Amino acid sequence: MRITRIELRHTKMELVSPFETSLGVERFEEHIIVRVDGDGLTGWGECVVEPTPSYSYETLQTAWHVLKDFLIPGILGKEFDCVGSALAVNGWVRGHRMARAGLEAALTDAFARAAGVSLSAFLGGRRTRIPVGVSVGLQPTTAELLRVIAGYLDDGYKRIKIKIAPGRDITLVQAVRREFPDIHLQVDANSAYTLDDSEMLRSLDDCDLQLIEQPLGYDDIFDHSLLQRQLRTPICLDESIYNTSDARAALALGSCRIINIKPGRVGGYTESIRIHDCCASQGVPVWHGGMDESGIGRAGNVALASLPNFSLPGDISATKRYYREDIVEPAFEVDQDGTMAVPSGPGIGVEVIMERLERVTVHKDDFRSA
Ligand code: SMG
Numbered sequence: 001m002r003i004t005r006i007e008l009r010h011t012k013m014e015l016v017s018p019f020e021t022s023l024g025v026e027r028f029e030e031h032i033i034v035r036v037d038g039d040g041l042t043g044w045g046e047c048v049v050e051p052t053p054s055y056s057y058e059t060l061q062t063a064w065h066v067l068k069d070f071l072i073p074g075i076l077g078k079e080f081d082c083v084g085s086a087l088a089v090n091g092w093v094r095g096h097r098m099a100r101a102g103l104e105a106a107l108t109d110a111f112a113r114a115a116g117v118s119l120s121a122f123l124g125g126r127r128t129r130i131p132v133g134v135s136v137g138l139q140p141t142t143a144e145l146l147r148v149i150a151g152y153l154d155d156g157y158k159r160i161k162i163k164i165a166p167g168r169d170i171t172l173v174q175a176v177r178r179e180f181p182d183i184h185l186q187v188d189a190n191s192a193y194t195l196d197d198s199e200m201l202r203s204l205d206d207c208d209l210q211l212i213e214q215p216l217g218y219d220d221i222f223d224h225s226l227l228q229r230q231l232r233t234p235i236c237l238d239e240s241i242y243n244t245s246d247a248r249a250a251l252a253l254g255s256c257r258i259i260n261i262k263p264g265r266v267g268g269y270t271e272s273i274r275i276h277d278c279c280a281s282q283g284v285p286v287w288h289g290g291m292d293e294s295g296i297g298r299a300g301n302v303a304l305a306s307l308p309n310f311s312l313p314g315d316i317s318a319t320k321r322y323y324r325e326d327i328v329e330p331a332f333e334v335d336q337d338g339t340m341a342v343p344s345g346p347g348i349g350v351e352v353i354m355e356r357l358e359r360v361t362v363h364k365d366d367f368r369s370a
């Protein structure tokens, strides 16, 4: 495939309700939508950066810069026989994984379309439906949290994750457990604690949680190993796993027993699959995280999560959990059994509605080969 055109769009979409975590409150999602054209085909990807360097050190501006000045010039106008050969050209770029993942996603969609297969099949996925869960932000009151969770259980979700933060942790979790004794429940701290909080974290052992996600430092592996030794509940690492090497270190040290995979965080589908395979070979389950993607990113997530070792439900929820109107059709839905269908059409398998994409575009830039 010869890459003839690449387009970047800074998009801004309003969430149906504010999403509060230990990192702050989000009311809008601002991402970069990447479009790659070649051989008469179009591929789409979503770069899950945020305007601020909070969840990740990358920002919308750094990703735009790295895409525009390095990654796009590396491949524009060139001919590639597979995604890997296009990635290899930019292999010298260190870090900036969200920027790389957005471009890899668009390229992979284009190559899957060229092969006439779904992205799921192209990536090695086997399932036609995947188990999904929902991530519930911090709420103004405990009563409101219980009400929101009840609504999601009515929608069919079988796994609930709640966000915790210092002072808004054990009592919240206990209240949720009292109200819903049997649900699959997990918590995500987004690095809000230190080893000084071990006592509170140990008390979570009595709440029958599936896992505790990223309790300690966003780039820590060692302290998590000390904490995991004190806990019966599995720790799941999110922020501190950037690549397969981190995953191997974390598993060897006993820092976690489960890993959350997000292609944006680890630099794309290829590295995600390496981590997936590494965990599978050690009998360690993984699940697919979420970054409040639009339907473009969500379609990619669903496809990746159809691989066999994504055995726990992901943070991949129905479109209506995020946006009143998405930029793709059809919308993603959750069944009463807590599963979501994996699109089977070519590539990401959903249609990008250009008029809606145009409406959420703040700024765009277009790069064409001579
Ligand atoms: O896409 O459903 C989603 C959001 C899932 O909680 C979610 N993501 O740390 O796992 C996480 C957060 C990261 C984004 S909040 C800053």
Ligand code: MG
Pocket (backbone or CB within 6 Å): 188, 190, 213, 214, 238, 239, 260, 289
């Ligand atoms: Mg997380």
